[in-house]
Amino acid sequence: MWFAFRGQKLLVSTERPIPEIPSSVALEELGVSSLSEYYLGTSGNTHCHAVHLPKETEPPVNMNFLGLRGLFGHLNEDSYNIAVRALGIINWDRTHRFCGQCGSLAEKHSSMIARQCPTCGLTLFPRISPAVIVLVERNGKALLARSSRFQEELYSVIAGFVEPGETLEETVRREVKEETGIDTKNIRYFGSQPWPFPDSLMIAFTARYAGGEIKVDGEEILNAAWFSADQLPNIPGKISIARALIDWFVLKQAKTVRGGKKV
Ligand SMILES: [Zn+2]
Incomplete structure (x- = not known):
């Protein structure tokens, strides 16, 4: 499942009356490209990803960007909780792209949900x-x-x-x-x-x-x-x-x- 955010809004399929998280098809196949992506683990047998989309992204056909607060009670509880986690990570990703110690562009960490500075080695974890x-x-x-x-x-x-x-x-x-x-x-x-x-x-x-x-x-x-x-x-x-x-x-x-x- 792709928990893809444009700003504070989540990409959901609006094909059915109840909004759903896009799944099975890779976002690239829908013509959506990401700024960064973090693997969140599995929900049941489904792999979940947090995706940070550029602000000019247009929603694919039968999809829309909706605010997470408005989706409370409409998404199923599991999906909603994962979306909360994804938004926390994406909000951090957007505002912590550079190393706070030396100012270099920080790179995505190879194994953790974190960024690492290639110049001074500082590890930047999501801020809470x-x-x-x-x-x-x-x-x-x-x-x-x-x-x-x-x-x-x-x-x-x-x-x-x-x-x-x-x-x-x-x-x-x-x-x-x-x-x-x-x-x-x-x-x-x-x-x-x-x-x-x-x-x-x-x-x-x-x-x-x-x-x-x-x-x-x-x-x-x-x-x-x-x-x-x-x-x-x-x-x-x-x-x-x-x-x-x-x-x-x-x-x-x-x-x-x-x-x-x-x-
Ligand atoms: Zn640094």
Whole structure:
């Protein structure tokens, strides 16, 4: 299967109602040539490749370029997960063509998903930027914030990139404090999600309120508030781990109500 990207968009066959990853025929036979290609291994018995296409590539007949976010829930889960991996590699391939140490054009590594500098020997691996994402609870309510990065009026859990030298727990405490003025405790791992837009790994946590009053900067964060499960604002779609955190919170509240005790 050929997970071929032009920019952020994946080449899919649109011949049938459900989009499919092109397979069996080599891309060259469809008149599509690649800038680079990485072998990803097999899915079942099928060999999978990540392919970086030039930006002027036109889609072959009965095919189209579609955004990965829009394809969530439409591609089968295996294909979607491999596409996420492929996009992470292609995004890195596009932005790390030269050696950061000496400036030479780096060559594709002979055996690994990496590039190697022919001049100084530096090996360049795909870049992954870790970011934490956290749902903070207080008396049965969740702390959600509206970021200025969101186009629509959307509230989500707090997120931010890990800085050099930080533990993940330190990032959680710093980001929640910086963005909302709230102190946190009982930080617990929840799960993780590769997020190749362009190169993040989201590491999710739950935490409890430890002190402070909500205070936002009005620039990066426009508003933040405590929301109960039955009065949630507009929240992110099912694709993201942010939504998985909020769904977990809602389910937990429902169980608490049924159990007749309050937390
Ligand atoms: Zn070099």
